[in-house]
Amino acid sequence: MKGIKIIYNYSTKDRTGIYAVLIIFIILIYGILGSIYIMGLDIYDSIYYTIITLATVGYGDIIPITPLQKIFSVTLALSGVGVLAYIVTFIINSVTQNLQDMRSGRIMERKLSDMKNHYILCGFGRVGAAVCEELMKRNQKVIIIEKNEKRLEDLEENENVILLNANATEDKTLKKVNIDKSLGVIVATGSDVDNLFIVLTTRELYNDAWIVSRASKKESIKRLKHAGANKVISPEASGGTDIYFASVQPNLVHITEKHGVEIIGKELEILRKYNCHLENIEYHFHGIKTPVSRTIGVLDKSEEDAFIERINSDKNVRESLETIYSTVNEVHSHLVSGPDQFFLNMAIKELENEGIVLGVNLSFDEINEFTKQFKE
Numbered sequence: 001m002k003g004i005k006i007i008y009n010y011s012t013k014d015r016t017g018i019y020a021v022l023i024i025f026i027i028l029i030y031g032i033l034g035s036i037y038i039m040g041l042d043i044y045d046s047i048y049y050t051i052i053t054l055a056t057v058g059y060g061d062i063i064p065i066t067p068l069q070k071i072f073s074v075t076l077a078l079s080g081v082g083v084l085a086y087i088v089t090f091i092i093n094s095v096t097q098n099l100q101d102m103r104s105g106r107i108m109e110r111k112l113s114d115m116k117n118h119y120i121l122c123g124f125g126r127v128g129a130a131v132c133e134e135l136m137k138r139n140q141k142v143i144i145i146e147k148n149e150k151r152l153e154d155l156e157e158n159e160n161v162i163l164l165n166a167n168a169t170e171d172k173t174l175k176k177v178n179i180d181k182s183l184g185v186i187v188a189t190g191s192d193v194d195n196l197f198i199v200l201t202t203r204e205l206y207n208d209a210w211i212v213s214r215a216s217k218k219e220s221i222k223r224l225k226h227a228g229a230n231k232v233i234s235p236e237a238s239g240g241t242d243i244y245f246a247s248v249q250p251n252l253v254h255i256t257e258k259h260g261v262e263i264i265g266k267e268l269e270i271l272r273k274y275n276c277h278l279e280n281i282e283y284h285f286h287g288i289k290t291p292v293s294r295t296i297g298v299l300d301k302s303e304e305d306a307f308i309e310r311i312n313s314d315k316n317v318r319e320s321l322e323t324i325y326s327t328v329n330e331v332h333s334h335l336v337s338g339p340d341q342f343f344l345n346m347a348i349k350e351l352e353n354e355g356i357v358l359g360v361n362l363s364f365d366e367i368n369e370f371t372k373q374f375k376e
Contacts, residue, residue, distance in 0.1 A: 020090060027054065027079045038072045039064065054080030109176070111162055116181035117340045118142055119247060122168035122198050123189030124151045127214055127243065131186055134244035136161070137298040138277055138337060143177045169197040171205075179206040183340060184247045187213040187229070192220040196227050203228030212246045245279075248337055252279070253344055256333040256367055259356040261321045265308040266354065272301060274347040276338040283328045286371035289364050291333065331358070331371050 031050030035041045039062070041049055049062050053076045064073040118141035121128055128146070132155075135142050141160045145168040146152055152163045166173040168189070179185060185202050187195045195213050202209050213229040215221045224232045231246040245252065259267070271278060277298050282291035299307070311318050325332075338344035351357045358370050 020086065023086070024083055027076075027083060030079070031076050034072045034076065039069055050076065053077050054083065056080055056084075108162075108164070112143065112164075112176050112178065115141065115143060115162065115178050118178070118182050120145065120174075120177050120179065120182050120185045122185070122187045123194075123214075124148075124155070125188070125190050127190075128186075128188040131188055131243050131247070138339075139275060140183075140248075140339065143182075145173060145177070169194050169201070171201055174198070174201055174205055179209050182209070183251060184210040184212060186243065186247045187211065188243065189214070190216065192216050192224070196220070196223060199224055199227040199229045210247070210250050212243060214243065245335075251340055251344060252335055252337050253348065254333060254335055254361050255348060255351070256284075256331065256358045256360075256362050256370065257351070257356045258330045258332075258358055258370070259354075260325055260330055261311060261318060263354070263356055264311065267351065267356070268299075268304045268308070270350045270354070271336065271347055272304065273350075274338060274343040276336055276344060276347045279335040279337055282333040283324060284331050284333065284367050284371050285328060286368065296334075329371060331367070333362075333367070 028050060031054060032043075032046045035046035035049045036043065039046070039049065041062070045062065053073060056077060064070045119135055121132055121135070121142050121144045124132065124144050124146040128144070132142065132144060139160060143162045143164060144152070144155070145164045145166055147165065147167045149165050152165060155161070155163060157163050164173070164177070166176075168174065168187075179202060185198075187198045187202075189195055189198070192215060195215070199211055199213050202211055211229045212231040212233065213224045215224055215232045215234050218234065221232045221234065231249070233243045233246055257267075268278070278296045280293055280295050282293045284291045311321065336344065336347070338347060348357065348360060359366060362370075
């Protein structure tokens with residue numbers, strides 16, 4: 001289904017109304033002047049004859065006699081019928097459009113009021129689109145606010161995505177999107193001034209909101225932080241993925257584990273159950289502060305199953321992984337993202353029940369103790 005975008009085109013309707021009045025005025029002038037010069041009536045009878053003819057009443061008290069008078073009367077009467085049809089059609093279309101606008105507005109208001117545990121993305125330009133892609137990969141719910149309608153044309157709306165063609169700098173727009181029920185507000189317009197207004201308004205509306213803002217200029221970073229942004233990211237130095245990770249930081253945990261290759265399939269199964277994702281893997285070496293890290297990203301079920309199948313069927317792949325795990329004494333960490341804290345906690349609890357979790361959000365010193373403890 002195409003995104004619902006409530007747009008009232010005032011300019012088109014205004015022009016239509018002006019054209020209608022202009023046409024009626026021209027026909028009235030035509031009728032009055034024709035009645036004077038063709039029918040030979042005075043000004044008062046001319047106005048009277050024009051109106052009753054246009055209204056197709058025709059009392060018969062003034063009768064055209066000459067062929068020219070008859071032609072004039074017929075054209076005036078046909079003009080009246082055309083004008084009436086035009087007016088009726090215009091009224092019906094206007095009423096229908098207003099009813100559709102009201103219905104669309106109610107649908108949108110209901111969808112917005114039902115949204116919770118979602119992200120609010122302000123701006124759908126190059127950076128906003130990159131952030132949105134990361135959110136969609138992880139099945140996160142998002143309300144996209146973009147004032148340029150054309151940018152939303154190719155984006156499909158679904159149960160996780162609501163498109164709102166509006167200006168995010170306006171208070172009334174931000175009041176609609178349930179900031180208090182959201183997981184975070186991502187401010188990604190191309191204007192630092194607009195971003196500043198959005199951050200200020202968001203912080204004013206909901207003091208506890210998690211706000212991540214884009215900054216196009218270095219000098220704007222400090223201003224945006226003072227305005228209330230929790231994180232400010234420069235897309236010139238980083239990309240949409242970095243903005244995404246900053247946005248989901250409250251729902252992103254760092255877990256440290258100890259397990260062998262044979263547990264990988266079970267681990268992925270548990271995380272999939274709660275719609276959580278392994279964003280990376282970090283291999284820890286004793287005494288070395290910076291781990292060796294590899295990005296994993298979002299894998300769908302088929303990709304995960306294919307990976308496990310390859311481990312089980314390809315001896316070389318399995319032996320390579322076992323060598324890596326053995327080198328770090330099976331101690332490694334993951335950044336894990338999830339829909340919200342509840343599902344993250346559920347996933348971690350189940351992983352803990354499997355006996356493979358050493359800790360959550362551990363410091364280097366704490367992890368180093370584990371690598372030392374398990375060092376052969």
